[in-house]
Amino acid sequence: MSIDDYRRQIIEITGRIIELIGERNELAKKIAEAKRLNNMPVDDFEAEERLIDSILKECNNKAVDEDTVLKILSVLMEDSKKVQREVLGSGASTKQRITPMAMASAAMELERSGKKLYRLDVGEPNFEPPPKVVEACCSAVTSFKTHYTQTRGVPELVKALSVYLKRRHGYDARLEQIVVTPGGRFAIFAALSSILKEGESVLLVEPNWPMYREAVEYLGCRPIVVHTELNTNWEPSVEQIEGKIKQHTKAIVLSYPCNPTGKIISRQKFGEIIELANKKHITILSDEIYNDYAYSDCPSILDYDADSFVLTSSFSKSWAMTGFRIGWAVSSPDIIGKMLKIASLMITSVPEFVQYAAIAALESEDVVKRNSERMKTRIDLAVDQLRKIRSLEFMKPDGGMYVFPKVRDGIKDASELAMKLLRERGVSITPGEAFGDYPDHFRISLGQSEDVITEGIRRIGELLR
């Protein structure tokens, strides 16, 4: 047979595949009708997992790569859900979560109209960046450090980060293990994009920062939720995590101190999770951006022997350099190599003078210490005040810059509370559903001054009384 004959056969088989997808969609429509009758949602994570499981099991002996199967399943499942949504109409569309950024936009809108607000939503400390940093930034711009740099970062900064990692964590990072990024977000995105292929899944311990889920979804991958609860102190159990790991799970995201709860898990628990990850060959992405705002012993991924890991962090919180947009990642040279490709495609490099500002930050440890102490004072202050509000319960944060109270006796949706607070009392908070399935929780950020925190919480108490 000639190539053309084979190709004709390929076209014929491909046609049959598409036909079968058509048949599949007919079934999806019937499922949608049945769901309507039974008042069931379109999204059914468990049913999807059962499908993936049974197909992967079948395929283990077959001539198709697991990678390909997962990609195909990802496309097929999306298509099925689209078909079901069409049948069920607009009511069936996935509920849009309120993001912290959406909340911030609503608040900014009001502020622009002249209203004075108590901003307990902004995840940004109101501290000033270290004087040395401001100086170094200016001096670098003035001396025309205004050029493209290596995507990894200027060698001086990469070296300085490696020295910092040694001092801060006792970790010897080779320069090939480091990349400088435009903020922690980009580090996390590039890391996930380097680790994951379409259709694969990632474990997310909720509640957590919504960015992780958004990045996973942008990449066409599946977030798998490890749900934790206030009444068990936001503690994930190793068994719970193990039970959630599927054949297609490639990573788990850990971030302690946690945004929004302030939880820090124990060194032992952290170690057990790493052991499990090693056993299951999955990568740990440890986002350690709040690591300097920790008020109990806080493990770092660098303290352990993880077979595959990425640490992401940033100058934003510890050094109050949010608006400089600079962060970093530490990983294996292999993963960092992939991250460099993505960074080189999308951004070339971080602004050169910002990189010199970051070097000065690494020489300003005193400021980090002072910021950390100030944040502790704010946590103590907020906790004292929140305890006086009878209708709230919460865990005192072990670190971070947030408190995540639950409204006792249940409210259905803290989003309504948030909008009411904003409109009637001029206080902005972030509803719990931004961070996972927590409709009766909300997040208070301690980024603003003690006065703002005090008055903001007083007003929350007033409204809840």
Added chain:
Amino acid sequence: MSIDDYRRQIIEITGRIIELIGERNELAKKIAEAKRLNNMPVDDFEAEERLIDSILKECNNKAVDEDTVLKILSVLMEDSKKVQREVLGSGASTKQRITPMAMASAAMELERSGKKLYRLDVGEPNFEPPPKVVEACCSAVTSFKTHYTQTRGVPELVKALSVYLKRRHGYDARLEQIVVTPGGRFAIFAALSSILKEGESVLLVEPNWPMYREAVEYLGCRPIVVHTELNTNWEPSVEQIEGKIKQHTKAIVLSYPCNPTGKIISRQKFGEIIELANKKHITILSDEIYNDYAYSDCPSILDYDADSFVLTSSFSKSWAMTGFRIGWAVSSPDIIGKMLKIASLMITSVPEFVQYAAIAALESEDVVKRNSERMKTRIDLAVDQLRKIRSLEFMKPDGGMYVFPKVRDGIKDASELAMKLLRERGVSITPGEAFGDYPDHFRISLGQSEDVITEGIRRIGELLR
């Protein structure tokens, strides 16, 4: 039938789909064997297009979305090629193009070892940024413009850009039509990611900046090449473009003045391409980063009535602000909205003080004018000198900051020439294959001083003699 019954049927059909993919892969192996015998490459763009065409035609009547079909085909074709590469071994892997950045890295390596080089590869003008910009940047950092901003950009900059667009192009851009980005690269990436879905295709007029192709491939989409030639003055024809547009084509990238050729197409041709794009419902992405380095009449997408377009640009070249990493895009509020989501996911915002520096840039038109004049001088100088080298032929650039000569009487691979030049004469250039199928061309950048250009070209002449 119950939902569970339907689900069992879905699993069964999905299993058959995977089985067919297995059969398909068996055929791919046979094709690989036949290709080995006939010494044919794995990648066969035309065969892929025939497959897509015939499947899409069949599907027009069927119960499967075109979106879904294209995604499935994209996965299947990738899988087939992987299978074929496994059969054919490492020799069959796609040839890695040399990127300008790879060339720059090799050069930087040599420089660090102490070697003095004539850098004719760097796409960065050696001009200084405007004094006002440096001042504004410092003053913004010092006054603590160091916070997160709106993802779109601070309102003052967005407003200033809108005023600039009016002044520069007579275009009235609403603020919802603008987004500030960390460089032109990010603007282009976010634009393509907003326009394209997996498996769709984009027309690229080659030679061009390799970033476009890399972004399209990262997104799982198909670049379709419109090849242009020196002997027809790098002119794409409208018929040629029309012939390349497929059902799955969603965009065409134009960038004039062209990197690397310096070509500017006529206002009329530009208009005809837009008319064609409107007729075919495809989006024009016009990258106008070299627009101020134009020495013949240079059309902008804003001069026309394109139904769907994105303009991307940057402060890097006109204002010599490469290391500030700031650019912008103008499009419909709908596309800009999608771009904002991507930017908000990956980077939050451009550094606040950098945005204030950009406002100062927009007030420094005199500097742009001076830079433009200096670049013209360099083009004239380079052209004069290159004309003396008998073995080279080229088109005198209409604009931009590069010349793209062809080595007469053919060399097989300008990469070898580039390495030889670098090692033996200390001159770095970028081989033509970085920009498309141009193995006997190379790019000279005019970013460096007149002295460097003169001596660099002299050495090229020496080697070629």
